[in-house]
Amino acid sequence: MGFTEAAPQPSESRQAARERAFRLLAVTVSALFLAFAALGGAFIWYDRAAGWLNHAHEVRTEIEGLRLSLTEAESAQRAFILTGDSRFTRQIEGARTEAGERIVALDRLTRENPSQQERLIRLRELMAERMRIIDETVAARRTGSPGAAIQVILRGQGVAAMDSVRAIAAELEQEEQRLLNLRQQQVTIIRAVIVASLVIFAALLALLFFKALRDISLDRETEADIAQRLRQLLADRTLLLDEVNHRVKNSLQQIASVVRLQSRSVEHADARDALDRTLDRIIAVGRVHEQMYKAGDAIGAFDAGRYTEALARDLVSSLGREDVDLETEIEHAVLDVKQAVPLALILNELITNALKYGCPADRPSRIRVALGTEGELYRLSVADDGDGLPKDFSPKASKSLGMRAIEALARQLGGRFEIEQPKAGASFAVVFPRS
Known part of the structure; x- marks a missing residue:
């Protein structure tokens, strides 16, 4: 009768399953990290792209405001030529100031775009030329009749300057529209990347969750297997110890029988007493093993x-x-x-x-x-x-x-x-x- 001395270990198949689960965990965690990094990068990229969208809209707003300011200056010029009312000259000055502020804003907004900066330089020159002609017509009207101012207008310099201003403004707006379309495409791509990253992130989390459930199930099976082996090992050892105690008790009984026979054959009282005391000691030890054998301690x-x-x-x-x-x-x-x-x-x-x-x-x-x-x-x-x-x-x-x-x-x-x-x-x- 024997029993296994070594502590029970998980079976090789369970060890292999654990190794596969560990490799899967490593791959999943790496993929989860990459998905998280991609998601973070996409959010940063999306934030920048959204900022550029706002930037493009702001540039277009300033261009439209500049166009309206110059148109308002022209309208005030015509009204002053016809009426000579000085209120319209104040409107011209207000439009001039607003147009200047628009130019400054456009210069700030397009500072990182060299092509837009070149257009803005030309636009500033043409706007200055257009305002100079408006000032000339206003001065002619103040010193004479409306006819003198009309003669300045009929030279066509103001119309040509204004047409050039509108053309440059249109180029500025077209460039911003192109950039706006490009950035809208980028935003669309980023949104797709974010959605894909979220899907991957959720899938990886689900994979980790199911892996955790699988590991828990595997651990429970392993623990149950080890517990069963331990119970079997304990039962084997208990049975072996019972057998040992039983055999020791039987051996002591045999020795006690021999001593008892020897005691009966001895005539000397002291010798018989010594043998009887020895017999009692043997029986006492035998009872120890008998109790451990019978009582199942x-x-x-x-x-x-x-x-x-x-x-x-x-x-x-x-x-x-x-x-x-x-x-x-x-x-x-x-x-x-x-x-x-x-x-x-x-x-x-x-x-x-x-x-x-x-x-x-x-x-x-x-x-x-x-x-x-x-x-x-x-x-x-x-x-x-x-x-x-x-x-x-x-x-x-x-x-x-x-x-x-x-x-x-x-x-x-x-x-x-x-x-x-x-x-x-x-x-x-x-x-x-x-x-």
């Missing part, structure tokens, strides 16, 4: 309380001492299995000594066995109501093998052996750590 744990109760009653019964009243005060105590055999031997020695020396056969006697806790310590005590110990009794000076064995076993438990002499009888105790 947890691996590495020993129910000392149940064992103490059972051994005490078995020893009193096996010696045929019906006149002995056995009192027990046993608390639940679970020891490490390494403490079981030393404790069993100590208990066997203490109860055997109490029955042999503290319970005379000519009167009823009482033995009290107790097992309890004192903080982080266990305390096992056996007391009798016999004649007690000599006043100068010392276990170290005693020639008794049992007393020396108890002291040695107490040290093995990491504890100490204590002897008390109450008013009646004797009391022995072993105090040792819980683990």
